[in-house]
Amino acid sequence: MGNTQQGKPNKKLGVPIVGKIESYSSRPSSERGMILGCYILFPDNTVPHEYASLFHVVVVTPKGIEMFCLLTGEKRYPSYTPPPKTTIVSSVFSQDFIQNAHLIVAESNGGFTLIEAYTLRVDKRIGLSHSLPSLNATKNVISTMISPAPEILYVGYLTGVVKVWHTAVTNPQFIFGKEYELPPVRCLCYSSKHRKLIVGYEGTYENQHGKFIKLEKNALRVYVPNASGESNECTLLDGFNGTCFSIDLCERNDWIIAISSEECGMYVWNINTYTLDMMINIPKFDSQPQIITQILTLERPNANYVIFGASDGSVVVSELVIEGNTIVWKPLKRLTIHSDDNYAVEYLHYEEKIDTLIVGNTFSTATFISNFFSEGLGVSFSVSNEQKIDDEI
Known part of the structure; x- marks a missing residue:
């Protein structure tokens, strides 16, 4: 399917951003693994690297880390591959690191690798060594x-x-x-x-x-x-x-x-x-059974939004409100994210700076829903089959 660029400009940037990125697209989908992290890098004039003046997206999967242009989806040359017989199992992004922005990945050997965000070079490793006895490694x-x-x-x-x-x-x-x-x-x-x-x-x-x-x-x-x-x-x-x-x-x-x-x-x-x-x-939204796999809560000035990622690849936007002394769940909208197959949502993140919701699935594909609040919540939602309204991404 490849990486695709959205047609409408992002209102906060003034230009379109990428609509979808497939990491490790040369591999069969069954070999890619889920999205563990998807982080937008904004221009930073304090970082002495040519890429620090551009917009980028860093995508983390069990196989490794790849970098793409946020505007076009073009793949950049920096990448990170974990040591042999090792996979990445979790990741975090630290913009407030004492020296530059860093990615920190946890790996299947029980150790951690600190990676410079704009170069994807290894800064250092901490935690368990690769030579630990198998029993100790299993416990960690x-x-x-x-x-x-x-x-x-x-x-x-x-x-x-x-x-x-x-x-x-x-x-x-x-x-x-x-x-x-x-x-x-x-x-x-x-x-x-x-x-x-x-x-x-x-x-x-x-x-x-x-x-x-x-x-x-x-x-x-x-x-x-x-x-x-x-x-x-x-x-x-x-x-x-x-x-x-x-x-x-x-x-x-x-x-x-x-x-x-x-x-x-x-x-x-x-x-x-x-x-x-x-x-x-949470009720079914069509005749197919689904599992809610991820939750993301967004506090806005006048509302508390709860976003669900589901096993059928869709995203459900809802509100939690207090009526009297009772908490009430109000579904608003369901976003059906198109792909050749519906893969479970494994990652949700909202980037406030560009009003964009990032949805990562089981097979290394990240979808970017630009202008999420400025344009995305104007349609009412009903869970009944007769009145159900889906938006297709």
Whole structure:
């Protein structure tokens, strides 16, 4: 299909931007892997590199990292490939790094690589070495990662623990939880307002004795990180069922929002009281079953938007509003993202500077929905088959 440029100008840039990018397009789709990160690099006159004066997109997949022009989709020559027999498992982008913008990728050997954003050159590696015994390496398989502050990483592992790393040192600073007492960590979220870490888990797992365990209730956990003295004490977010696919926050309303694998469940807790204030099952939007795979919350001046990515490749835009004393979910619009096949949404990110929603799928394709708020929310939405309105991207 190739990379495509959109026809209408982006209102904040004045020129069109790319509509879709296929990373590793020369490979069969089954060999590409999901979008782990898709980051827009804006011109930066403080970086002494020719590419720092241009607009770029950096796409991270398990196979490696590629760079493209944001305006045309043209592929640039910098790239990064992980070491042999190693894949990338998670990534973060740090614009506020002490020296220039950096990508930080977690790799399947349990280590981290710090990469200069505009050159894709390796700055340094931290964490586990490639020569670790296989048992130790297995215990340190990374499942997810976030960076709540410059050079700080909160990293989830298949052993059910969360480790806190600083990129200046080679060992973790603290570990939340005990190995194999909990299922693998599936997702992480950090509240800057409340300084709380929320951890979501798989609903089933195999413990260190090889016993398969399915949780009847999968409580999410909230930790309060404290640089002066970390603690393993946590508060449970009860009422959740299934695997926690994705977590996000609505800081303005003090909401924690999580999506379950079971019947498209959406749960909303109050981050202060830890009470479950809402639980609904997102309805089907057509005759085909779907799973909500990703959630993105966007706080706008007059509304709280919740965006879902689904297993059929579509994106559903909705609102969470308070009516009386009740939280109400209001669907607004469904965006059907065209491709030869419908691949599950695995990545959602909104770039405020250019009013663009980025949607990454299972097979290394990123779609850029330009003018998302300025043009994208003018159509009402109904979940009934007779009145359903889809926009096609």
